[in-house]
Amino acid sequence: MTINKKIEDITKTLLSEIGEDSNREGLVKTPHRVAKSWGFLTNGYKQNVDDIVNNAIFNEKYDEMVLVKDIEYFSLCEHHLLPFFGHAHVAYIPDGKIVGLSKIPRIVDLFSRRLQVQERLTQEIAYSLNKVLSPKGVAVVIEGQHMCMQMRGVQKTSACMTTSHMVGLFREDAKTRKEFLNLINLEKRF
Numbered sequence: 695m696t697i698n699k700k701i702e703d704i705t706k707t708l709l710s711e712i713g714e715d716s717n718r719e720g721l722v723k724t725p726h727r728v729a730k731s732w733g734f735l736t737n738g739y740k741q742n743v744d745d746i747v748n749n750a751i752f753n754e755k756y757d758e759m760v761l762v763k764d765i766e767y768f769s770l771c772e773h774h775l776l777p778f779f780g781h782a783h784v785a786y787i788p789d790g791k792i793v794g795l796s797k798i799p800r801i802v803d804l805f806s807r808r809l810q811v812q813e814r815l816t817q818e819i820a821y822s823l824n825k826v827l828s829p830k831g832v833a834v835v836i837e838g839q840h841m842c843m844q845m846r847g848v849q850k851t852s853a854c855m856t857t858s859h860m861v862g863l864f865r866e867d868a869k870t871r872k873e874f875l876n877l878i879n880l881e882k883r884f
Contacts (some may be wrong), residue, residue: 701729738807743822746804750794751827753856759870761785762798763878771842772809780838783878786823787863787870798823812838813853816857824861831862833874858873 703723709716716725763783771778781803805818820834835858844851863870 695802695883697726697729699729700724701732705729725833735768735808736807736809738804738833741807743801743804746800747793747797747826751798752794754788754792755790756788756792757830759785759787759873759877760792761874761877762795762807764882765799765802767802767806767815767836769806769810769812769815769838770807771840772811773806774842774843774846775809776841776845778810778812778838778840778842778855780836782819782837783833783834783835784819784823785874785877786827789828789830791827791829792825793823810838812840812855812857816870820859829862831860831864831866831870832866833860833871834858835878857859 702725705728706716709721709724712784716722760787761783763781765782765784767780768777768779769780784798784802789833801822802819805815805822810881816834816836819836822833823829823834824832835856838857839853840853840855843849843853860871864874
């Protein structure tokens with residue numbers, strides 16, 4: 695990973711602006727570490743869904759719901775550059791094609807490693823899976839804890855935000871939608 699010198703310089707300036715000495719022992723390497731960290735936390739800008747899926751789409755007659763739940767994600771709020779994190783639950787109903795299991799969490803990572811709002815993150819995951827597979831339906835629910843709300847501003851540390859986006863059968867058929875919501879609320883058994 696290449697380190698962005700501009701981010702190092704900006705970090706040094708930021709440290710100075712808040713009253714710190716960037717030459718202090720504990721801070722000397724901080725600009726380098728921050729630049730490296732930002733490179734990782736925002737690497738979603740350097741990826742695309744087609745490369746992540748990498749043709750791992752398979753013909754299969756399976757036509758029931760496929761659900762990957764409790765996918766951990768970490769993102770950065772575009773309004774305050776503070777973390778938000780939680781779990782994503784992603785389901786689709788195949789229409790002759792399935793995708794490799796690991797591709798769904800990778801799609802979640804791709805979009806979460808960009809500056810985000812949770813509402814858009816939810817939609818981007820749903821739209822991309824729908825585009826790649828052309829399934830009968832896609833459902834995404836994301837739960838998130840937002841540090842911009844917990845450690846500053848209103849300071850509500852127990853608040854959790856939930857967003858959802860449904861496409862196809864999940865939007866049109868109440869029974870399918872209810873099955874999805876029931877499945878994501880089942881207690882873990884392992």
